[in-house]
Amino acid sequence: AQSVTQPDIHITVSEGASLELRCNYSYGATPYLFWYVQSPGQGLQLLLKYFSGDTLVQGIKGFEAEFKRSQSSFNLRKPSVHWSDAAEYFCAVGRPNFGNEKLTFGTGTRLTIIP
Amino acid sequence: EPEVTQTPSHQVTQMGQEVILRCVPISNHLYFYWYRQILGQKVEFLVSFYNNEISEKSEIFDDQFSVERPDGSNFTLKIRSTKLEDSAMYFCASTSGNTIYFGEGSWLTVV
Numbered sequence: 001a002q003s004v005t006q007p008d009i010h011i012t013v014s015e016g017a018s019l020e021l022r023c024n025y026s027y028g029a030t031p032y033l034f035w036y037v038q039s040p041g042q043g044l045q046l047l048l049k050y051f052s053g054d055t056l057v058q059g060i061k062g063f064e065a066e067f068k069r070s071q072s073s074f075n076l077r078k079p080s081v082h083w084s085d086a087a088e089y090f091c092a093v094g095r096p097n098f099g100n101e102k103l104t105f106g107t108g109t110r111l112t113i114i115p
Numbered sequence: 116e117p118e119v120t121q122t123p124s125h126q127v128t129q130m131g132q133e134v135i136l137r138c139v140p141i142s143n144h145l146y147f148y149w150y151r152q153i154l155g156q157k158v159e160f161l162v163s164f165y166n167n168e169i170s171e172k173s174e175i176f177d178d179q180f181s182v183e184r185p186d187g188s189n190f191t192l193k194i195r196s197t198k199l200e201d202s203a204m205y206f207c208a209s210t211s212g213n214t215i216y217f218g219e220g221s222w223l224t225v226v
Contacts, residue, residue: 032213034214034215036217041222042219042220043206043217043218043219043220044158044206044217044220045217046214046216046217049213049214051213090157090158092158094215095213102148102160102163102171103150103160103215104160105157105158105159106157107156107157108157
């Protein structure tokens with residue numbers, strides 16, 4: 001069964017500091033991997049996705065993520081965070097174009113930014 | 116940019132009442148989903164829908180739940196007799212292939 005682990009429930013970083021959010025997955029085949037962001041009271045916005053090819057993918061808002069098959073990881077990074085990045089971040093795995101497969105989400109990491 | 120839209124954004128209902136949550140998926144998408152997020156918990160899959168029928172459903176999606184695509188644009192989730200534990204954010208989503216796009220969600224509060 002597929003699963004996603006986000007080991008950090010809550011992370012606090014200073015504005016301007018670098019950020020890395022961890023994500024580990026378990027999946028029976030080559031995964032499609034996603035990061036979504038959820039601002040308070042808002043919906044899920046797609047930050048970036050990995051399907052194949054270059055293992056370093058760029059997303060919106062200056063985020064990037066690196067797929068490491070050997071570590072079953074897909075960590076999200078940003079070199080310099082802004083106060084507006086404070087939100088909940090969800091990693092997800094699945095292959096939606098394979099027989100209508102669903103996404104499996106991690107428990108999320110809440111990011112707090114301090115001045 | 117096309118988006119998934121959901122109504123209502125927030126609904127408060129009494130326990131035992133029927134609730135219908137509405138969604139307009141992105142127009143050229145073929146697969147539709149409902150997910151749920153109980154406050155403070157992770158996003159959970161409820162049901163997927165393709166070609167006018169349910170493709171897959173989770174354990175959460177029991178007989179109290181139903182989905183329908185009544186016309187060419189809307190996709191609805193009905194909860195027949197709401198329980199307190201149905202209080203959650205309900206997300207509609209759609210895809211035409213490899214990326215699932217989510218709506219803003221409908222907050223359901225059962226009192």
